[in-house]
Structures are given as C-alpha cells and as structure tokens.
Amino acid sequence: MEKVDYVVVAAIDLGTAYSSWACSYRHEYKRNPRNPERIICRTWKGQRISLKAPTAILVQDDGKTLDKFGYEAEDKYAEMAEADADELHTWYYFRQFKMVLHDQKIKRDMTLESENGRTLPALRVFALTIEYLKKDLLDGIGIKMMTVLDESQIRWVLTVPAIWDESAKQFMREAAAEAGIPSNQLTLALEPEVASLYCNTIPLASANEGEACVLHSGAKYVLIDAGGGTVDIIAHEVMCDGSLNEIYRSNGGPWGGTEVDKAYFNFLTDLIGKSVFDNFKKKHMEDYIYLCREFEQKKRTIEPDHVSKVTTLLPGSLKELFKNENHQELATSIMSNGRWSQDVEFVSDKMRMEAHIMKELFANVLKFISDHLQLIFSGDSLKDVNIIMMVGGFSESKMLQEMVRNTFPEKMVIVPPQAGLAVLKGAVLFGHNPAVIGHRVCRFSYGVKTSLHFVNGKHREDKRKTVGNKDFCVDIFDIHIHKGQSVKLNAKQVPMVYKPQKPEQKIVSFKFYSSSECSPIYVTDEGCRELGKITVDVIRESTMENAVEVSFMFGGTEIQVEARDKKTGKATYTKVDFIE
Template sequence: MTDQFLVAGIDFGTTYSGWSYSFKHEFDLNPTNVATKHWHGEQLVSSKAPTCVLIEPDGKTFSAFGNDAETKYSQLAGNPAICQKWYFFRRFKMKLYNKTIKREMEIEDETGKKVKATTVFAVAICYLKNDFLSIINDRISGVINPAEIVWVLTVPAIWDDGAKQFMREAAVEAGIPAEKLTIALEPESASIYCRNLQLERSGGEHTLSTLKSGTKFLVVDAGGGTVDITVQEITTNGAMKNIYKASGGDWGGTKVDDAYIKFLADVVGNETLLEYKRTHMEDYLYLISDFEVKKRAVNLLQSNITVTLRISVTLSELVQKIKGKTLEDLLKESQHSSEVSLSRDKLKFEIGFFVTFFKPQIDSIIDHVSGIVEQQNVSEIEAIVLVGGFSKCLLLQQAFKSKFKSFKIIVPNDGDLAVLKGAVIFGHKPELISQRVSRYTYGVESLFPFIENVHKESYKVICEDGKPGCEHLFDKHITSGQYLDVGEAQVKQVYTPSTSWQTYMPFPVYCTLDQNPMYTTDDGCHYAGTLTVPFEGSGLDREVDVRMIYGGTEIEVEATEVATGKVHRIKVDFLS
C-alpha cells in the first residue's frame, strides 16, 4: 500500500465501537500518536460509544447510534404502542460469530423483530464514518481529499471468511470505497500498537518495544463478545509474524452481563424479565448500564466489600403484579438468600457471589491459553499481552499473573483502545505483520482422472472426452497450521474447462480442520464459498493460470488467461 495522507480506523465492537485516525506526518513522528473521540453518556465518558442502533419503523431508515440511540429509544419506551414499531439493536456483532452468513440474512432486534443484517451493520458503520468526517472537516476544512483516506475496519481473527466478507460489503454499502478499505484482525492491531508503546504506557515493568528479535509472545484480546488469541514472534526487521493459528471463543465481557441477567431471571422468572424489557425498556437499559459501571469500578480482589446495584421501583411493581410476591420475598426464597439482599431500591451482593458472574469466562480463557502454551511448536513464549475492554478486569489480570508466573504479563494502560489505535498503525504500515497461520485446510472441489482401486466407484463419471473422472475430490490449496507469508501466492494452478462451451467455471471452495482430506464430502468438510474462474473463447484447451494468496486478512485471487495474458482479479464469494 502506498503512503496515504490520512488513515482512519473503525473498531466495530460487540459492546462499544469507535473511530481513530492519524495523518502521515504524525505517524512518521510517533506511530502511537493516534487520535480518538471522547463519547459522553449518562453514566460514562468513553473513547468508544455503545454499539447500539435505532432504526425507524420502516426497517430501513437510520435514526440514532450509541448513547443517542439508547436515549431516544428510552424516550420512545414511554409509549409502548409506538415504541414497538421501532427497531432497537444492541450488541449485535455476535450475530456473525460461528454462524453461516448469507447476504440476505436477517437479525432480531431487542424485541424479536427482524431486519436485514446488512442494513443494521451498514447504518452503524455509516454513522461512525460520517461522524469522523464531520469532525476532521471541522479541524481542517477543505483540505481532506476522500481519495487520500485509507479506511481500516477491524474484525476478530477467529471470524470465518464469510463474516469478514459480510463486514466488507456492509462497509461498502455504508459509503466506504472498496479499494480504500482494509480489513484488520483485532489481536494483530493490538500487538502492533503495543509493540510501539514505551514502558511508561505499558502498564508495568515490561513492554513489547524492548523485546529482541526472535522473542515469542501471546496476545489475548479480551473484548466484549469474543476473546481472540494469537501467538507472534518478533522478526529481525522489527515486524511480527504469527506462529500459531488464531483461536479463542465467545468468552468476552458481555457473558458477565448475561450471567447477571440470568441471576435476575432465576429470581423473578424469565417471563417477568421479558415483560419488564418489553414495557420498561428505559429502566432495563439503566439496569444493564449500572451493572456495566460497577463491574468496571469495583475492586473485585477485595474480600470484605458489598457491591450495590440500583433496581428501579418499576421492576418491584411488575414482580408483585406477575408473581404476587415482593422482590424481597423472592430473593429470600432463592438459593442466594445469604449472599444477596434488597434494601429499598438497592440490590446488595456479597463480593464472593458477585465474582461468580466472572468466573466461567475467566476459567475458559485461562484453560484455553494454558493449552496453547503447552504446544511444542509455540514453546519459549516470554510474554503475554492482555488487551481489550475485558482486560481491565482485575480478576482476569490476577488469574493470568497467578497461572503464568514465569511469563511477563503486559497490560497496557489503554489496552481497551489497543485495537482501535493499532488499526491506524496497520493502515499506515501493513507490512508490520509478515506471516500468518492458516486456521483451516482450504481447497476446491475438482474433477480429476479416475484412479481404479483408489477413488470411490460411486464418484466415477464419464467426461466429455470419453475418459473416466472422479468427482467430489478435494483439491487442496493450503493446510491447517501452514505458515503463510503475507503477499506471496500459496497456490499456483492451471485450470482448463471441462466442456468446450464454458465461459466460466465455478469452483466450490471447501474448508476443514483435517490436514489431508480426500473428498469434499468427508466428515468435517464444509462448503465455504465459490471461486468463479473466467474462460474466454471456446474449446477444451483454454488455460487459466490462477494465483491464490491466503496470507492476507482476506483471500486474494488473480486469474490470468494464458492465451491472451488478460488478468482478472477475482474474489471468493463466501456469502453465496
């Protein structure tokens, strides 16, 4: 990528989202000098805004984002008949995790009403884009040429190709030019930022900036929805290469919120909580927001404190109406009567019980990281870097320091902004990541000559030239765990049409964790998308030279017609 005048990053998070930027001259002086916006809410001032979108009753028209969306929806909630016609989405990013993504898929809002998913994501990205442009134009009006802006959109490293493509298409729908858009992987962005931090901003006695070439370290990007984990090594030129495939799971901070909501549902009943959400959305949002503030502010390592959360009187009234009992009575009847009490409008938790909301997620993260560091091919890790919003949790930090005593534990002061700021650095200098590791074995479904006593007889077909072929064969391109040098083609193959009249050939792309699949029908093989290779002219002797680059954040394909030299830059369609 050539030098750009301005790089803008968008960190589209599960819980919070924001934008960041730096000019080329600022980057040259100090790569970490990345500007962000301060968003103001009723209870928090943050460098990110809540990932909330309000859409008008037509299901298409954008109304508000972030704190504004929460406030406006809360006001609408005063009139349930009107409010139920609007669409309110929050924390909807996880709708793309571990799912089969299609272009026309719909997602549900907070009350179960459905809207096309690309509409929701696109209007959110569009708002962040326009908000950035309005502020930057106020700063230097008339100077910015849109062609000089590179946009970087972050996604979890553990997302599959369909989810990445979905985010790209949503960003293009939001008005970001496709040729100016770069997809960045969240833990990579975080490590790039931390690599440039000096000691005083690295949160302790260790920093990545002083580590020598050859040093291996592990990055744990603990966000609101997912926890992304990568293992990297510092190269001789100061760049970083991944040495283990990205992994992780849905163990982020929102699971802590879910545990709190489950506790309430256990006490008052699911039907009561759903009715409360439907009829008193403003109070319900405040309940969640108050918990969010407390889970950040309370020192969870103290043993003799009580955590107090406010409960609106409307919940007590609804409980009395539906259950015929007071909320206080239900708490006394619950299994948590000795650990939780009610005093007027305040729920009071013993700290020992309050931390149980966090424990399952923290245990899952620690167990997963333990499994990685025990792998032989990632031995000699010296440091573990904790970033992301959930990394601010003292319980999580303490768990890492206790479990991994022989490692340098690095928790940057602004680790919750590491992805947001690192995305901008990546946009200026993407070559800072020189190698990635494939999570899957990729290949295409192909037809090859049939081999007796090797291929399945049931897959035998007769081709146009009269010779027997075998269908459903897995033509492997790369293997799970394979090192992928960024920018280099991992696959160079020549394809010919199977019929004389073909003008294009669609190759179904498959992926699997199996390193040596034979057929695309093998257990564990999944259809991922379609690669369409063009053929001009006619006849069976037309050849197309296909180069596939798997080492980028997105798969790149270049197809050259051998006879004419015509080059096609094509994409694998993972959303078909």
C-alpha cells in the same frame, strides 16, 4: 519521490458491546511512528465520558434512516418505551448485533430482529452503523481542520475478529461499501493482529505498571484480545526489521465480557422470576438500560480479593412488578427463600449481595478461556513463549487478569496502558503501515473441488463418474495450502493447472473449500466446508486443451485469486464469493 495517496488513516472498530472511531494524519505518523498518542480518538458522553459508545442504533420507521447511535440511541428508545408504547413499535432498535456474524454461513438476504421485534436486512443494519461512524468521523476531522477533507484522501480501516470466517469478512466489506466507503480505500484489519502492533509501538517502559519488558528482535509472545463478544488469541515473533510474524494461528471463541452480563441477568431472572424480568424489560426500558449501565460499572471494578458485599441500585419499578405478580415484597420473598436468604438483601433502593455471587458470574467464561489457553500452550509451538499480552475491554477486568496470572505463574503477563483501545489505535497504525505484518499462519487447509482421471485401487468407487468415454474421480479436494502453513503477506502461491471436462466450456468454475484437517482427500470428508465459488471467464477457444492456472494469495486479511489463461497469458484477478 514517494507518491502520496492519502492524508488521513481513519479506523472504525465496530464492536459487539462498544464501538468507536479513531484517526491520525500521515505527516504526524511519519514524524514519529512510535507515538500513538497523536491518534485522535472520539469521546462519547453517557453517564460518564467514554472513548467508546454502546453498539446500539435507533432506526426510523422507514427502515433506512438511522436516528440515534450509542448512548443517545439507548436513551431515546428508553424514553419512547416509557412514554408511548404504540410509537415504540414503529421504530427499530438494535444492540450488540455483531455476534450474528460469528461461526455461521453468511447470506446476503439474512435479517436481524430488533429488540422490539421488527426485522431489517442485516446488511443494512451494519451499513447504517458504519455509515454513522464514518460521517461522525468526517465531521470530527472537519471541526479539527476547520476545512472539508477530500474523502479520496482517506485510507479507511475496518476491524474484524481473526476467528471470523471469510464470509463474515466479505459481509463487512460489502456493508462498508453500502455505507459509502470505496473498496479500493478500505482495508480490513484483524483485531488481535493490530492490537499486537499497538503493543509493539507504545513506549514499553510504561507497560504493566513499570515492569521491565523489552520486545526486542526475536521476542515471542501470545496476545489475548478479550472484547465484548469474542476472545481472539494470536502469537507473534518480532523480526529484525520490526515486522511481526505469526507463529501460532489465530484462534479463540465467543467468550467475551457480554457472557458475564448474561450470567448476571440469568441470576436476576432466577431471583425474581422470568415473567417479572420480561415485563420489566418491556414496560420499564429506561430502568432496564440504567440497570445494564450500573452492572457494567460493577463488572469493571470487581477484584478477586474483594470480600465485602457488592451493592447495586435496583429500580423501584422492578420491585413493584414483583410485588404485583407475587403479592409480597421482594425482600420478604428472598428472606423466605433458603437459596438466597443468606447471600442477598435489600435496603431501600439497593440490592446487596455477597462478593462470591458477583465473582461467580465470571466463572464459566473464565473457565472457557483458561482451558483454551492451557490447551494451546501445551503444544510444542509455544513452549518457549514466556510473555502474555492482554488487550481489549474485557482484559481490563481484574478477574480475567488474575485468572491468567494464576494459570501461568511462570509467564510475564502484561496489560498495556489503554488496553481497551489497543485494537482501535492499532488499526490506525496498521493503516499507515500494513506491511508490518510479515507472515500469517493458516487456520485451515484451503483448496478447490475438482475431478481427476479415475485410478482403480486409489480412488473410492463411489466417487467414479463417467463423462463421455472417460472415468473421473469427483469431489477431489485439491489443496492449495495446508493448515498450519506459514504464508508471507499477499505472496502468490504456486499455481495449479486445471482443464475443462467438456470441449464446449468457455468458463471454468471452482467451488472453494476449507478443511480443519491438514491433508483432506475429498471435499466430503469430515471437517470440510464449502466456502464459496470462483468463476473464471478467460477461455476464448472451445477446446479440451485449454488450461487455466489458478494461484491464491492467502497472506492478506482476505483471500485473493489470480487465474491465468495458459494459451493467451491473460490474467484475471478476482476474489472468492463467500456469501450466498
């Protein structure tokens, strides 16, 4: 009889621009695994009803108490900014902070600067956000069930970009632990991977406005997960048993929808001047937030064939600040400025700009995505792939969809229903059945730093080190797995055997490295990066004959390690510590 270890799968999608949670009951999933409509999604109230809320938190002066989240955090902070500037600086307001974990070495003591200039430990900011979403989810389940759910019966899933390195993933796990989610109940899910699972689960007849597309066994496709901060790209093949094998390693970059926001605010800054715009954000936060929300709606609805002028509301406070600083009306200034006089006009409280200006805000980020897609499709690995799936909030943009279709006119481009919820709902499905992901492709070569007996003519002379009466070659990159290698989920790799250099050693420590090259020789080679450290305390007798077998499991979302004392057979299981 199957052991039941959870009742609910609960997923938290902490995004760059927007976040939310979703959950489903195990018995309902087992009744019909291909019906994601049974997944419960949180709804949020802002200017409109939304299935995601802005990633924004307002923390009280103690730096430990989260007061508001999402739309409520934005609104309260804006109200305080308008009413009392002194009170404003005793709080902490953070928004769109997730990208701080992208493409950098993570440290436990790193800090985040709030929008109003105060700092808190980054781990606490993430933990407070996850804790809020966790509590909000539990409250939501309690209301639906009319009872209190035992938290030990919940399997938690937390989404992370596939292009993040191991230190960022570990940071998210530690933030979740600080938020009260037990590590043994938590699974990290790669965002494009679970979005792919969602696309393989929804009724395909409803995909792409009725266009027929059956992802049968053997079908291959590229999935583009375009969110607020990043674009994650992955390629999968559907196997006979319904599982998904990765056929091209996850890749991408910081080309999400917030890049369009930055382009818009750069345009406004160029239009009215940096000083005016900075003062506007400082003195009229409520109007600034309204301006952000207003642009978000325009960004979502603009289409490539739009030719008429785009009209946006422009707060009176912004025009008043411009007039006070420049001693003339904004409309008058624009008319006398040859650069914008033909493209921008002001009518009452509205700004009207030519459609090409709005479209040009997308130009840079679309080019980055287009160039990258053409690069990966130019290789042999994807030459027989004719389907492109597009998910994520930014994928709902007609501008992005049109670019992909124009770049690859010979391929079928599918935008499934609720593309913006693909990651969130896919994470719930993944929590019910993690084994559905069969194989992954390694993005890097991985190994440990070690030493070998020095061989004249083979090893570099500058790597020679004498210990006692023996010469060793140091800084050897001992490869455990090569870049591009396909790895079965959680499968243990062939063990490597290591011996101590000194008789008195009772522990063996390894520094863990990655390399962008397939076969690096030394850890100091170009493209190599130290990721973390492993310390194994398994040696009980001090002797040079002691040996430790080290095996890595690379197929999971996180790298795991098994170290076995060759003499006693005792095994120690650990994870690499990727955070300084």
